[in-house]
Amino acid sequence: MSAAAIVMMVVAMVVIWGGLALAITSLLRHGAVEDRAENRHRDR
C-alpha cells in the first residue's frame, strides 16, 4: 500500500470509529444520570 493510501485509511478509521466511540461514551455518561434517577423512582 502507498503511504497516501495508508494515511487515508487511518484517517477514515480514526474519524469514523473514533467518532462512534465518542458518541457511545457521551451517551453513556449523559444517559447514566437519567437511568440512576429513574431507578431511584422505581425503588420507592
Add this chain to the structure above:
Amino acid sequence: MSTTEGRAPGQADEARRRGAFSSRRVFILAAIGSAVGLGNIWRFPYVAYENGGGAFVVPYLVALLTAGIPFLLLDYAIGHRHRGSAPLSFARLRRGTEGLGWWQVGICFVIAVYYAAVIAWALRYTFFSLDEAWGADPEGFFFGEFLQAGDVEVTADIVPGVLVPLLLVWLAVLVIMALGVQRGIGATSLVFIPVLVLAFAVLVVQALFLEGAAAGLDALFTPDWSALASAPVWAAAFGQIFFSLSIGFGIMITYASYVGRREDMIGSGLVVGFSNSGFELLAGIGVFAALGFMAQAGGVAVGEVASDGIGLAFIAFPTIISEAPAGALLGVLFFGSLVIAGVTSLVSVIEVVISAVRDKLDTGRLTATLLVGVPAAVLSLVLFSTTSGIYVLDVVDHFVNQYGILVVALVSMLIVAWVLRALTGLGDHLNVHGRPRVGAGWRVLVSLVAPVGLALVLVFALRDDLAAPYEDYPTWLLVVCGWALVLALPLVGFLLARLPWHAGTHLDGPPPGSDPATPLHATTATDPAPRDRPGTGHDEGGHR
C-alpha cells in the same frame, strides 16, 4: 424487563397498546439494524472507490455531519414527539400533511416486496457456498441455472430455487412482525446485530490474510484529490449517506415513536449514525481486501474486478470463494451477513406499513401483520420467483430509490422546515433530554444544507435517466415499473390520507401527556384522550 417499566402511567398504556422498545439499547440496536443493510455491504465500497478513493472520506464525512445525522434527528423528533406511525405523526404535526406519511408507507411496501427477494438469493447462496455450487462460471450459474433469467419480459414461469427460500424469508419476517415491537423487532436486533458485527469482523480478518489484500486496500484508499472539485462526487457522498441511513421514508419516525419519552434521542442518533458509517468502513475494507485477492489471482488490476450490488455479491464473491483458502467459511460469513443485514432492514421497512395500518384502523398486531404481510408476500412471490424477477427488481429498486425515497424525503423536509416552520418546536423537544443540544446550526443544516445536498443527488439522477434509458431496459418496462410506479405512490398516499381515522384518535398536535419534560411518575389526570385510556385499543402482543 417489561416494556412498561420506568414509564409514566399514560406512557405505560401507550406502550402496551402500540408496542415499545424496552430500553434505549434495544432501540439503538434496532435502528442500527435498519440502517445497516445490503447497501452498506455492497454499495458503499464501490461508491467510495469510484469517487475519489481515500479522498471520498472528505465529502462522505461532510455529508454525514451536515445532512445525514441532522436529518436522522429530524425523523426522530417527528416520531418521538408525535408518538405515531409516519401518517399519524404527520397528521398530528399538521393535519394536511398526513399524505406525506402514506406516501412513505407506500414506498416501504414496495421496497419490502422486492428486498425480500434479494435476501432469499443471499440465503440460497449461503448454502451454495458450502459446495461452491456455481462451479467454474458464477455469472452463468447466477443468471442461468439459479435465476433462469431469459429475455427482458414479464413471465409467469416459476423458479422453485427462488420460490422456496423466498417463502422462508417471508415466513420468518411475518413471525418477527407478529411477535411485536419488543419481542419481535427488538429481540431480533438484540441477538443478530452483535452476530452480524462479529461475523463480518471475522470475514474482514480472513480477507486481510488473503494474498493481494493490500493491493485491494491500496485501490480503495489511494486518494484522488481532484475528485473533491467534482459535483457528481459530492452528490455520490450525499446519496450514499442518505440511502444508507434509512432516513426520510418513515422508518426512523416509526421506530422513534416506540422510544420512552425521557430518552436522549440526540445522543442515540449520533451513535446510530456513526455505527452505520463504522460498519460501512468495515465492509469497504473486507470487500476490497477480497477484491484485491481476486485481481491478484486473475493477474489483473483491482479496477478490472471492482463492482457493486448484485454483480459484487453474486458474481465476484463466488469467484473469490472458489479460489480463496477456506472459501466456504468466507462464503457463509459473507452471505450470512447479507441475510442478517437484510432481514433487520426488511422488518423495519414492513413495520412502517404495519404501524400505519394499526394506527389508522385500530387493529391488533396480528391482524395488521396479516393485512400487510400476506399481500406483500404474495406479490413478492408472484413477481420475483419467476424468470423475469431480476429485471423487474432492478428497475423498481432504481426508481423507487431515486424518485420515491429521495423525493418524499426532500418534499417532507422542505414542508416541515419552510411551510410548517416546525423546526424550532421539534428541536426544543429533542433538547429536553438530548445532549449535545441542537440549535440554530441544526435548523440551518436541516432547512438548507441537507435539502441542497439531496437536490444535487436528484438532479444528477434525473440527468442520467433522461439522457439514456436506465441499463438500456425497454421503455415499457421503465414506464410501468419505474416512472408510473413512482408517480402513483404520492397519489395513493394522499388518497389514503382522506380515509377517516377511527373515532377518538388524537390529531391536533402531540398527544396529551407526551411532553418529555413531564415528571416520570406524574399522574395523568389531565390526560383525557380516549386513545390513551387502557383497554380502548388492542394490546401489543396480546390479541383479543
